Amino acid sequence: MSRQITGAVIEELNAPFKLETLEVDDQPKAHEVLVHIVASGICHSDEAVRNGSAGDYAYPGVVGHEGAGIVEKVGSSVTTVKEGDHVILSYDYDGTCRHCLTGHPSSCINWGKLNFAGVRPDGSVAFTREDGSPIHNFFNQSSFTTETLVQERNITVIDKDIDLRKVGPLGCGFVTGSGTVFNGLNPKEGTTIAIVGTGAVGSAALMAAKIKGCSKIICVDIHDSRLEMAKELGATDTINSLNEDWVDKVHEITNGEGVDFAIDTTGISAIMHQAITALASGGHLAPIAVTAKTLEFMPWNEITALQKHVDGVLMGDAIPQIGIQTLIDFWQAGEFPFDKLEKFYTFDQVNEANKASNDGSVIKPVMVIDQDYVPGE
Missing domain, CATH: 3.90.180.10 (Medium-chain alcohol dehydrogenases, catalytic domain)
Incomplete structure (x- = not known):
């Protein structure tokens, strides 16, 4: 039938x-x-x-x-x-x-x-x-x-x-972005994070970073309207990468150290590589865009010697039946x-x-x- x-x-x-x-x-x-x-x-x-x-x-x-x-x-x-x-x-x-x-x-x-x-x-x-x-x-x-x-x-x-x-x-989009923060990266209160691309996934990551208590939430995009929304959602700093070198700005904001965590939602090869450069020693990058582009780096100089990490996080490493209800609870409380x-x-x-x-x-x-x-x- x-x-x-x-x-x-x-x-x-x-x-x-x-x-x-x-x-x-x-x-x-x-x-x-x-x-x-x-x-x-x-x-x-x-x-x-x-x-x-x-x-x-x-x-x-x-x-x-x-x-x-x-x-x-x-x-x-x-x-x-x-x-x-x-x-x-x-x-x-x-x-x-x-x-x-x-x-x-x-x-x-x-x-x-x-x-x-x-x-x-x-x-x-x-x-x-x-x-x-x-x-x-x-x-x-x-x-x-x-x-x-x-x-x-x-x-x-x-x-x-x-x-x-x-x-x-x-x-999908909101549980992926938030789950990358809650489950994949799990930043401690007071750590710093850069989110590159403030579409649905990046915006969800931003809201989750605020809930987690990150001290610096730096959002990067090429659309001023999205960056304005990012400020409304809790970004501490915003950068339009069409107007300035966003990696240099991230280092300036973090007193030269770089961020503890970065999330790339663009899937663009050059930007994913820049996100590695924006990390502090020991930092973690989660490149989570669906893309056919590649990410190339020098393992010793850019990763191992600085103890940086590139983390694969699929669907926010979330259990849907738990993660979705958690987001609804945060939403109803005015936090998401x-x-x-x-x-x-x-x-x-x-x-x-x-x-x-x-x-x-x-x-x-x-x-x-x-x-x-x-x-x-």
Whole structure:
């Protein structure tokens, strides 16, 4: 059995998103959940799939991985989710490997297969065109749809009084940026941090650094509007790297030492290398952008002799069902005002919203897919 839905399809490399009538399997398998999507954030990783910088992808497909919605059906073995639950969607993991069992599901041995293969765990597709031809998924989620099939572990259940239009981006961009601080780098109170790129991920890292009590939170960008928002969110210093040498400025701000921690969200080779130079001795850099660019350095002179570190942190090393709820708690306490960064679009504005994300004019575009949704109902 299947039902007709609407999905934003990428037909081939660099093709625009196109809304199409698709069919989704209407009978969830044992560990699956059918979710009605209310809204979905647009993340740079969606664009990275569309333009190929995220690596190989099996087009045609539907991306989107910051979905929020309402559960319609659950599979026979699902125990943590029920029909009618309000949920946020994040990444999938197997839950059984040694990394998952020790609290690091983003390091799951099967992470790549589960999230990037474009099919369900059993190899079948969730979506087809009316002629039966396959449409591949993404993050085992594909939230650029009116309904989608996900695995139980993709889901975090939230209170029904929370506005589903706002919270989808907590499933990727915001949990990635904040988790890189909370879990990956874990700065002590009074340490210093530079955040390069103040989009959604960088802004989330900024808010987390403020919560952690960093004494210097230095934000670097080329957009004055984003830097103004960074100040509002808690940046102690901002640098427009179009106007001055940001590494020199970082050293000036830190009395010549450099920062204890740096996060790069640009994925640009030269800037990632500059971030290493901006570190103090013993400092840590987390380059977390989805990029095809490379980072080159001299291991002895630039890393070993100064005891610097380059840390890989995927999805903020967060357990979604814990990390997402933590961010909601901080948000409700006024400490993580992520919704200041959002701008709503309708589903048919998907290409406009994606362009706004890419050109930096909007920090976090969110598509409200169900225009009839009323918060709290």
